Amino acid sequence: MSDQERILKFQIFRYNPQKKGDKPRMVTYEVKEAVGMTIFIALNDIREQQDPSLQFDFVCRAGICGSCAMVVNGSPTLACRTMTSTFKDGLIKLLPLPGFELIGDLSVNTGKFMRAMSERVESWIHDRNADKVNFEKLEERMDPDVADEIYELERCVECGCCVSACATKRMRPDFLSAVGFMRLARFSLDPRDKRSDEDFYEIMGDDDGVFGCMTLLGCEDYCPKDLPHQTQIAYLRRKMVLVK
Amino acid sequence: MKVIYTDSLVIGGGLAGLRVAIASMQRGYDTIVLSLVPAKRSHSAAAQGGMQASLGATVKGDGDDEEVHFGDTVRGSDWGCDQDVARMFVNTAPKAIRQLTAWGVPWSRVSAGDREVVMNGKKVTITEKKEAHGLISSRDFGGTKKWRTCFTSDGTGHTMLYSMDNKAIQMGIPVHERKEAIALIHEGGVCYGAIVRDLITGELMAYVAKATTIATGGYGRLYAITTNSVISEGIGNAIALETGIATLGNMEAVQFHPTAIVPVGILTTEGCRGDGGLLLDKDGYRFMPDYEPDKKELASRDVVSRRILEHMRKGKGVASRYGDHIWLDITLLGRKHIEKNLREVKEICEYFLGIDPAKEYIPVRPTQHYSMGGIRTKATGESQTLKGLFAAGEASCWDLHGFNRLGGNSVAETVVAGMIVGEFVADYCAQNPLNVSGTTIEYFMKQEEQKITDLLTRDSGENPFELKVQMQKIMMDDVGIFRNAKDLEKAVEELKVLNQRAKNIALRNRISSSNPELVEAIRVPKMIKVAQCIAYGAMLRTESRGAHSREDYPARNDKDWLKRTLTTWKDDSTGLPEVTYEDLDIMKMELPPASRGYGVDNTVHHPDTARREAQIEEIKKANPGADRFKLQELLNPIPIPEKFKGKNERIGRGFK
Amino acid sequence: MDDYIIESNQKKSRMPARLDFAQSGTGLILGLFMWVHMLLVGSIIFGKGSFNFVAKTMELAFLSDTGHGFPIAVFFAVFIVFTLFIIHALLGVRKFPISWKQHRILRDQMQMMNHSDTTLWYIQVVTGFLMFFAGSVHLYIMLTHPDIDPFISADRIISGNMWPLYLILLICVELHGTIGLYRLCMKWGWFAGKDAKKSRQTMKKMKNRATIFFLTIGILALLVFIVIGIKHRDRVGEKYNNHAAVVEQVQADEAIPVKEEIQALEEGQEKEAAHEPEAIQPSDVTKQYGVT
Numbered sequence A: 001m002s003d004q005e006r007i008l009k010f011q012i013f014r015y016n017p018q019k020k021g022d023k024p025r026m027v028t029y030e031v032k033e034a035v036g037m038t039i040f041i042a043l044n045d046i047r048e049q050q051d052p053s054l055q056f057d058f059v060c061r062a063g064i065c066g067s068c069a070m071v072v073n074g075s076p077t078l079a080c081r082t083m084t085s086t087f088k089d090g091l092i093k094l095l096p097l098p099g100f101e102l103i104g105d106l107s108v109n110t111g112k113f114m115r116a117m118s119e120r121v122e123s124w125i126h127d128r129n130a131d132k133v134n135f136e137k138l139e140e141r142m143d144p145d146v147a148d149e150i151y152e153l154e155r156c157v158e159c160g161c162c163v164s165a166c167a168t169k170r171m172r173p174d175f176l177s178a179v180g181f182m183r184l185a186r187f188s189l190d191p192r193d194k195r196s197d198e199d200f201y202e203i204m205g206d207d208d209g210v211f212g213c214m215t216l217l218g219c220e221d222y223c224p225k226d227l228p229h230q231t232q233i234a235y236l237r238r239k240m241v242l243v244k
Numbered sequence B: 001m002k003v004i005y006t007d008s009l010v011i012g013g014g015l016a017g018l019r020v021a022i023a024s025m026q027r028g029y030d031t032i033v034l035s036l037v038p039a040k041r042s043h044s045a046a047a048q049g050g051m052q053a054s055l056g057a058t059v060k061g062d063g064d065d066e067e068v069h070f071g072d073t074v075r076g077s078d079w080g081c082d083q084d085v086a087r088m089f090v091n092t093a094p095k096a097i098r099q100l101t102a103w104g105v106p107w108s109r110v111s112a113g114d115r116e117v118v119m120n121g122k123k124v125t126i127t128e129k130k131e132a133h134g135l136i137s138s139r140d141f142g143g144t145k146k147w148r149t150c151f152t153s154d155g156t157g158h159t160m161l162y163s164m165d166n167k168a169i170q171m172g173i174p175v176h177e178r179k180e181a182i183a184l185i186h187e188g189g190v191c192y193g194a195i196v197r198d199l200i201t202g203e204l205m206a207y208v209a210k211a212t213t214i215a216t217g218g219y220g221r222l223y224a225i226t227t228n229s230v231i232s233e234g235i236g237n238a239i240a241l242e243t244g245i246a247t248l249g250n251m252e253a254v255q256f257h258p259t260a261i262v263p264v265g266i267l268t269t270e271g272c273r274g275d276g277g278l279l280l281d282k283d284g285y286r287f288m289p290d291y292e293p294d295k296k297e298l299a300s301r302d303v304v305s306r307r308i309l310e311h312m313r314k315g316k317g318v319a320s321r322y323g324d325h326i327w328l329d330i331t332l333l334g335r336k337h338i339e340k341n342l343r344e345v346k347e348i349c350e351y352f353l354g355i356d357p358a359k360e361y362i363p364v365r366p367t368q369h370y371s372m373g374g375i376r377t378k379a380t381g382e383s384q385t386l387k388g389l390f391a392a393g394e395a396s397c398w399d400l401h402g403f404n405r406l407g408g409n410s411v412a413e414t415v416v417a418g419m420i421v422g423e424f425v426a427d428y429c430a431q432n433p434l435n436v437s438g439t440t441i442e443y444f445m446k447q448e449e450q451k452i453t454d455l456l457t458r459d460s461g462e463n464p465f466e467l468k469v470q471m472q473k474i475m476m477d478d479v480g481i482f483r484n485a486k487d488l489e490k491a492v493e494e495l496k497v498l499n500q501r502a503k504n505i506a507l508r509n510r511i512s513s514s515n516p517e518l519v520e521a522i523r524v525p526k527m528i529k530v531a532q533c534i535a536y537g538a539m540l541r542t543e544s545r546g547a548h549s550r551e552d553y554p555a556r557n558d559k560d561w562l563k564r565t566l567t568t569w570k571d572d573s574t575g576l577p578e579v580t581y582e583d584l585d586i587m588k589m590e591l592p593p594a595s596r597g598y599g600v601d602n603t604v605h606h607p608d609t610a611r612r613e614a615q616i617e618e619i620k621k622a623n624p625g626a627d628r629f630k631l632q633e634l635l636n637p638i639p640i641p642e643k644f645k646g647k648n649e650r651i652g653r654g655f656k
Numbered sequence C: 001m002d003d004y005i006i007e008s009n010q011k012k013s014r015m016p017a018r019l020d021f022a023q024s025g026t027g028l029i030l031g032l033f034m035w036v037h038m039l040l041v042g043s044i045i046f047g048k049g050s051f052n053f054v055a056k057t058m059e060l061a062f063l064s065d066t067g068h069g070f071p072i073a074v075f076f077a078v079f080i081v082f083t084l085f086i087i088h089a090l091l092g093v094r095k096f097p098i099s100w101k102q103h104r105i106l107r108d109q110m111q112m113m114n115h116s117d118t119t120l121w122y123i124q125v126v127t128g129f130l131m132f133f134a135g136s137v138h139l140y141i142m143l144t145h146p147d148i149d150p151f152i153s154a155d156r157i158i159s160g161n162m163w164p165l166y167l168i169l170l171i172c173v174e175l176h177g178t179i180g181l182y183r184l185c186m187k188w189g190w191f192a193g194k195d196a197k198k199s200r201q202t203m204k205k206m207k208n209r210a211t212i213f214f215l216t217i218g219i220l221a222l223l224v225f226i227v228i229g230i231k232h233r234d235r236v237g238e239k240y241n242n243h244a245a246v247v248e249q250v251q252a253d254e255a256i257p258v259k260e261e262i263q264a265l266e267e268g269q270e271k272e273a274a275h276e277p278e279a280i281q282p283s284d285v286t287k288q289y290g291v292t
């Protein structure tokens, strides 16, 4: 990293739907770059120094919680771990994630979407005995490799990048979308979940489900946690097409 | 006026809050969870390293049980913890983890046969038992005698929180997101819910409940550099404090984690050292064995943090534009291990430092990490002074951790406290009718409305962002790892001034709906108050205990200070909180105070210590046939709910 | 709180699964068919003789298999392909951005992200749309005039003014088909191997090469047809030779029916060219023709 200071130009989408008469627009802010600066630092800088009304969401600021996804120069990604130094021309254009309810400026309501998704795919272990498990006894064994594989899929942080990166989802609002597929893949892999393929078909066996996915692979290419969307959606599709 | 009624109101959607909500819902009480952010984004998700529970499935955990866990926890707390609570905790932790297993957490499992691990800088082969194959594995963590920290790679908190929230969703527990509790409603010494602001619309609402649980996490953001999330601002503690009735306990007990990356303060988990990582100085020299020949890098967190600072003060730190740091070396663990078990660490290094931790050292420095202090509760989780107010998780001072908590004991606490406190919350709901008067609700509502109106109409005044930065700087510089009278007195004075200035905040963006500046303006005065509790408590405590380390009083002083700090703020117009103390009764301790085994023992002992030791010997002699369960009951009978009384099974020894 | 998912006994229709499978199945057959088709049509590059030989060889295969005459066989084949084509198109149309709004969103999304696989899909949609017309015309002609002959074909192209349509169709089908086959692999997880991300890179490269390869063949073929067509402008309707003679000749000595001298190609090359399609074509094509 060089010591020379740059002036970064942030072009930021501004719109507050709560405010009467407000209209969507792009506003440019200039920020002096610091070494190791992330978009998280820069946006806070703008809010504190220039415009206290600027809305955005950060929680962990460490790329862990999935709060801060936005479209950075055309890529849906986690803003908190995006270093400003990666943009050679110092021009950074920020848009809120498309496909979600806009709260204001760069803040979108991913939480509401994700809860609905979880309810739709019934994102929990289906085992009628789960609540009767005797927790004084040894836990049920699990193959160490299976546990690792489940964790691979469980790493999703519900950031919504895959949802915004999917043109199918944007054209068809009811489309389950990749984050839902990842969740389903996770549970169908889990031996503790007693759902059968037929049960899963009820959730995703239609054109709003896995058969609606047109394999655009935006999900795969923009997932900040590198989840294996392509192989897993293919796996689900093969599984579902075989359901009698 | 929008009023929402429920039985059990839980403020906080992290691990602790959700678990309490699940407990009260399971018992059939109407439950609502409030959260600033979607529950799955709560700070619990950031816990990487693991959860302590004495399952003892790996060979290195062989022989582990409740007794060993108990000893580690009490010693780790520097005898500051509540031993009843520690007892309930260690007995319930195995149950908690097994329940979470049934709910879906994909814990890393034991794989039978040989595997290579790094211990004390060397590669060693250990052989896992065949019978243990497929059981929950565990790793080494600081301050523990056994490998007890169960984990899922280094995304433990994430997987725990996801399973917990999924369970809550399954049960249909409503989580009202983007809602901030800004005041508690109380009448006649009983709490009845909270005044809540919708962070999107700005609307104020009253959530009226029989039992109110605060599970709002820690207050790391009172410090300039912290591993905590940006929402860990101690608002839950503040609203309890502002009742003037509820007390905060041990607020000066603030933990610094030895290894957060420089400069941003993002944590690299203790798992790095647990798995064999080393700390090196500017000469690439491993210095910890010089200070702590016994536990080396894996001494308790407070100890390691202080040793690092000591070493840096000797000029051995690596100079950088952000001040000195030292190196964390995990290259010796090998790429395969890092990519499998320390993935998040790898990602963090790549994205925030631009380095490959399998090849390069990580620049780290001790950084604010955990708040042992919080809302003081009884062992049931209920406030000692404000009925109907419960607290759980990092926001509470249930007092499992005393003056220093062990790594991995915190997420374990959230879940265990959630289970236990949740039962008492449900009991409370069963036993108490909701009879709060409409005027009381209205009174609190009006009060908050007025404050917001004042903020929105004041023409000129202080900038909330600036006040916050100043407060954070004071805390960082003067109420940090090493403390002394001079700095602390300065901090107390300066914070007092900030407190006054915070009464005069004016906004540039004057809209009442979603408005980050208004959010800040509501929070900052609260945060300053909490900061004052910490600084003031630290100034008054003239001893060193756990994470509270006074340069001018380096000894632990059981004689005068074996007591818990209690802080209240009865009168808003005074510039300082009121501090009182609660004695810890050695004569009831299962494990009387002793040396923690770090450095020279210069403890000033309490006369009761020897008496209690003798008494314990007597009890043991009088009951020669007593097994460990019987003995525990004799020494430390605990009020644990019936559900969690059973013994825990372990491989190789059954329920023994 | 209950953990049954099926509240009612009404099960979800299996139709979407079938349709998705059919879309892929028809796509796969059409895609592979087009590769073969392109190689066959491409034989014109090596001369009218090769083209003629290929065409007649195919007919021969049919003759000996079924004992029926050749027009019915080609008619039959075209009919099957046409049916697949229509089924595939109808299934494909379901995926189109039907409303203007959807189309706008799609464009907007593409502009925002500039994501290659999304763009590829858009190309499929556009080319599919164009083929709907262009392909139908071609197939209709082949259905009504199942007459494959270098001169007839060339005349169709020049004197029948079909070349613009063929050019469009060619570009469309090559883009659409190869992208489609790549997408098929992604969609069903074929050839993923150990490292799926790497395999995807490889397949994308192969896809690009296939597109270039077949486009080159197609354009060369079209050029040759155009040249032949222009030269043959004043003899429209005349056939290259009568097919029985060729059959005899082939049966007799497997000689290559070279009569024209327009092309100055060497004999060895010709032999190769004549055998090459043979090696690929008989089994695949006859299977398709016979089975589907």
Ligand SMILES: Cc1cc2nc3c(=O)[nH]c(=O)nc-3n(C[C@H](O)[C@H](O)[C@H](O)COP(=O)(O)OP(=O)(O)OC[C@H]3O[C@@H](n4cnc5c(N)ncnc54)[C@H](O)[C@@H]3O)c2cc1C
Binding pocket: B011, B012, B013, B014, B015, B016, B017, B034, B035, B036, B037, B039, B042, B043, B044, B045, B046, B047, B048, B049, B050, B051, B052, B156, B157, B179, B180, B181, B182, B215, B216, B217, B218, B227, B228, B229, B231, B232, B235, B236, B267, B269, B369, B370, B392, B393, B394, B395, B407, B408, B409, B410, B411, B412, B414
């Ligand atoms: C980086 C990091 C790593 C860690 N790693 C480990 C580890 O490996 N092992 C371990 O045992 N511990 C670890 N810890 C500690 C542990 O993660 C936390 O102590 C624990 O998760 C706290 O959980 P909680 O439920 O109490 O609070 P949190 O998870 O912080 O949840 C707080 C909740 O309260 C809500 N809230 C806050 N204020 C309000 C308000 N005013 N109104 C409404 N809602 C509000 C928030 O939205 C949130 O939902 C780590 C901590 C950090 C910072």
Ligand code: HEM
Binding pocket: A213, A214, A215, C020, C023, C024, C025, C026, C027, C028, C030, C031, C032, C034, C085, C088, C089, C090, C091, C092, C093, C095, C096, C124, C125, C127, C128, C129, C131, C132, C133, C135, C173, C176, C177, C178, C179, C180, C181, C183, C184, C187
């Ligand atoms: C009228 C003509 C056609 C239309 C409208 C059409 C339309 C489409 C559409 C929209 C898709 C994408 C389906 C999806 O994303 O799920 C598709 C896929 C495909 N098409 Fe076509 N197509 C036509 C003709 C052809 C032809 C002639 C071929 C042969 C080369 C072909 C080969 C394929 C293949 C291989 C796929 C991939 C199959 C899949 O994704 O399931 N198509 N087509």
Ligand code: HEM
Binding pocket: C037, C041, C074, C077, C078, C079, C081, C082, C085, C131, C135, C138, C139, C142, C148, C152, C153, C154, C156, C157, C166, C169, C170, C171, C173, C217, C218, C219, C221, C222, C225
């Ligand atoms: C069984 C069905 C088919 C038969 C028998 C057939 C036959 C032919 C023949 C004989 C030609 C040479 C030109 C001519 O005679 O007009 C030709 C050219 C062509 N066909 Fe087909 N075809 C079939 C199906 C298709 C389909 C489904 C498509 C794509 C949608 C297609 C696309 C083309 C193109 C693009 C050309 C021009 C190639 C060039 O000149 O490079 N054909 N076809």
Ligand code: SF4
Binding pocket: A155, A156, A157, A158, A159, A160, A161, A162, A163, A178, A179, A182, A222, A223, A224, A225, A226, A227
């Ligand atoms: S699958 Fe990936 S992109 Fe999608 S929500 Fe999860 S982490 Fe984000």
Ligand code: F3S
Binding pocket: A165, A166, A167, A168, A169, A177, A178, A212, A213, A214, A215, A216, A217, A218, A219, A220, A229, A233
């Ligand atoms: S981007 Fe969308 S269409 Fe399918 S492959 Fe991913 S969900």
Ligand code: FES
Binding pocket: A057, A058, A059, A060, A061, A062, A063, A064, A065, A066, A067, A068, A069, A078, A079, A080, A081
């Ligand atoms: S703020 Fe948590 S991922 Fe960016």
